[in-house]
């Protein structure tokens with residue numbers, strides 16, 4: 240669980256990164272920033288900060304902030320009610336993000352699985368995204384990502400976000416309880 | 421028609437605005453920037469510059485640049501093959517954009533219809549978007565927009581773009597010939 244103090248401190252740090260990225264957000268958006276910590280109580284290492292710009296039945300756009308070394312845990316977006324799973328494009332706006340997907344595992348991956356959670360990171364094909372670079376993920380594909388040492392700001396363009404349906408590799412994560420990506 | 425010279429000069433100016441907005445794009449994206457002039461030969465006044473980040477069957481994201489006073493002409497996105505029309509969210513990243521939609525006409529609209537094309541601008545309910553502000557448009561709704569004197573950079577988040585199906589108020593515009601928004 241997030242204490243109010245950790246929540247506020249984390250948001251404040253995330254706003255600094257949005258600033259560095261030159262991304263303008265309204266006061267209302269600042270006050271509605273979400274901190275995902277996935278119920279793991281280790282937001283420094285496993286977590287991310289996000290502002291949802293729009294999420295209709297058809298499409299969705301968010302700004303994601305990852306503090307230095309912060310990790311979004313491995314998950315996939317399965318089909319729901321006969322519709323293909325969520326399709327996501329990640330576009331790095333600032334910093335560097337290492338994205339991992341199924342495929343040939345990288346020999347020297349730049350990211351490290353968070354300590355104590357190693358077994359819940361199973362795909363290791365690395366895609367490095369620097370500012371201006373992007374990657375589109377097919378629905379229902381396992382993925383996780385981690386910021387480099389300068390942190391990262393990532394725009395996510397996708398179909399509808401239905402967080403409750405996401406499937407995490409880590410059984411300690413309950414999708415119904417936690418905002419996901 | 422765009423001459424190569426006007427195309428290059430317009431792109432160069434548009435890149436300056438992306439720079440001012442702090443938006444990083446790759447060399448490949450720069451080289452693939454599109455200039456929409458709608459076949460009207462008046463790109464200074466009726467036109468816009470765009471980079472398409474992603475456009476799949478399900479969703480689409482673009483960066484739009486409007487030079488100072490530049491106008492995207494009035495149009496709507498009708499249903500196609502039984503699917504609702506394109507749904508668009510415009511998020512202003514830099515500068516100021518005046519967006520016009522159906523509704524109570526503004527008494528003192530900030531934008532002016534481009535000279536000689538007045539009759540093709542029929543909706544006058546004004547929505548002013550400054551950096552960090554956004555508006556989501558329902559499918560099949562008439563809309564047009566114009567940048568303020570400092571120009572504007574606008575992120576567009578939407579369902580699939582099917583330019584050929586767009587309907588313009590100005591009968592001189594042929595959707596099949598021109599990239600649209």
Ligand SMILES: [Zn+2]
Nearest residue numbers: 314316327420
């Ligand atoms: Zn995801």
Ligand SMILES: [Zn+2]
Nearest residue numbers: 495497508601
């Ligand atoms: Zn449009």
